[in-house]
Amino acid sequence: MERLRRTDVPSAGRRVRTGPGGVLRAVLRHGPLARSTLARVVGQSPASITGQSAELIEAGLLREAPELAAPKAVGRPHMPVDIDTGRFVAGALHIGVPYSTVALLDLRGRVLTEDRRDHRSTDPADLVADAADRLRKLLAAEDRVPLGVGVATGGWVDQDDGRIIEHPLIGWRGVPIGDLLAGEIGLPVWVDGHSRALTSAEELFGQGxxxxxxxxxxxxxxxxxxxxxxxxxxxxxxxxxxxxxxxxxxxxxxxxxxxxxxxxxxxxxxxxxxxxxxxxxxxxxxxxxxxxxxxxxxxxxxxxxxxxxxxxxxxxxxxxxxxxxxxxxxxxxxxxxxxxxxxxxxxxxxxxxxxxxxxxxxxxxxxSFREHTLSVAAGTVMLHRLYTDPLGVSRGGSR
Ligand SMILES: [Zn+2]
The missing domain is CATH 3.30.420.40 (ATPase, nucleotide binding domain)
Incomplete structure (x- = not known):
């Protein structure tokens, strides 16, 4: 019997993202964009886009890009806006089985710097203290301000309370990794599984x-x-x-x-x-x-x-x-x-x-991420929150 296969029917419409997160995502994907174009892309009124762009510029997440304006483009609606990659960075910690990776990413998800080392200890407190120390060194050499740290790992992770429920290959059970790292580094910390993070990373920064x-x-x-x-x-x-x-x-x-x-x-x-x-x-x-x-x-x-x-x-x-x-x-x-x-x-x-x-x-x-897969996964745990609730996260928002 010949197999029946799926035919190429058009897929259902994507969830429409509105508000500042939708604006920031549209600029990430299509930008730099004039605000008049952005209004059409997001499906909101030009006045609403102008207001939200102003808030995102004020928060340091968008910037006006006069160098990219068309010669005849005069006035705000036609001035392109782009992601401001000059003000903030995202911290990243990926916990692997033999080693951990710390990194800094810009707001376009590009890995700026990365440090991978074998675990000296897999005791959670020791490992987190070592990772925090390495992250602090990366941040000390960086002019931009950290918005927070994303933590990604394999195994079973509960993002709601920032806890690794079970990671048998490291021997962890019920490790409150988010609280441990936040306590060490003094920044907001978000935690998730690395495959989930990579799914978001492909949507935000990759080819998917x-x-x-x-x-x-x-x-x-x-x-x-x-x-x-x-x-x-x-x-x-x-x-x-x-x-x-x-x-x-x-x-x-x-x-x-x-x-x-x-x-x-x-x-x-x-x-x-x-x-x-x-x-x-x-x-x-x-x-x-x-x-x-x-x-x-x-x-x-x-x-x-x-x-x-x-x-x-x-x-x-x-x-x-x-x-x-x-x-x-x-x-x-x-x-x-x-x-x-x-x-x-x-x-x-x-x-x-x-x-x-x-x-x-x-x-x-x-x-999409080749040798930087682990750093992108971890950084995206933080950046995904930023692109969902940009104003909340940039104001030191909640986990
Ligand atoms: Zn088995």
Whole structure:
């Protein structure tokens, strides 16, 4: 029987964003823009746009760009406004399994500076004190003012109270990471899961802008997912949505900490691949970037490891596409970004195994953020709040 596939019907309209957040997002996406054009883009009256632009300029989030005005453009409605990237920065902390990354981003989500180090301790208070110290050093070398810090990590995160509910690979349970860091650094702190943050990052700063539904799949040591419709990320009861770590993988005998074997996360995780590469003498130390480098340099064993992993990732992607039928599925996976052939393996598996996806190449794409994925994820936890409630956040708003 021939499979029925989704036809390319136009997707439903996106949620219209209004107010200062909508104005700021429109300028981010389409700017610099004359206020008269901005009024049309946002669908509000020119008078309302002029008032909101004035508030955003006053808050230091927008600036007038006379250097970009057309020669005959006279008067306020025609003076372009752009995101003001000169006044504020966002702090970022990503907590990975072997290391943490601190960074500063500008208001366009560009990583200005970044510092990644192996954990000296995974005790939450020690790790946060070390991260705060490193962030303070980055801020001391920066003229712009920090609006706050975004924290992202894998595992199960409750954004409402800034708490990591469970991160088994680091051994954390119920860690109030937001309060700990805010206490150390004296700035507002927001916390979320890295896949959810990357979903927002693609909408704000990446290429996923014209998709009304997006799945983000993160493949690292943690393997997790997020799902957003019309720019709204789904959290579900207890913020538990997106757990794909323990999906069963056919043919895998890797033992998982959950007590079963062949779970998706442990089968494709960076630690598992590095262990196999170390045993084969392809890398000299348990350091995942060395394995990526070996594959980029053409080591047949390393390339084969990544291609084999991509086939397994592709099967899981096919399942997610059938379950959620998104316009885009975005892969945050170092191999897909750096190792030739990996994305093609994923596409082939989708073509062979998905019932819903008619166009694997345009549906399943690599992350926009490449080597800065972790910093962008963390910074976006803060910047997403800014683009939702710009005036509240810039006035030292609430979590
Ligand atoms: Zn498991």
């Amino acid at each position: 802008l014209d998709a009304s539904s997006v799945v983000q799949l993160f493949i690292g040591n943690v393997v997790d997912a997020a799902f957003a419709v019309d720019g709204v990320v789904h959290y579900g009861p207890r913020s538990a949505a997106g757990g794909v770590a323990h999906l069963p993988v056919a043919g895998s005998g890797e033992p998982c900490f959950c007590g079963r074997t062949g779970c998706f996360q442990v089968t494709v995780s960076e630690a598992t691949l590095v262990r196999r590469a170390l045993a084969a003498g392809v890398v000299g130390r348990p350091h995942f970037p060395d394995l990526v480098r070996a594959a980029m340099d053409g080591s047949p064993f390393a390339v084969e490891l990544f291609h084999e992993r991509s086939i397994r990732v592709g099967r899981a992607v096919a399942t997610l596409l059938d379950l959620l039928n998104p316009d885009r599925l975005i892969l945050a996976d170092a191999a897909v970004v750096h190792v030739p052939g990996c994305l093609e393996h994923v596409h082939r598996q989708v073509r062979e195994h998905s019932f819903a996806c008619a166009h694997p190449e345009s549906t399943v794409i690599a992350t």
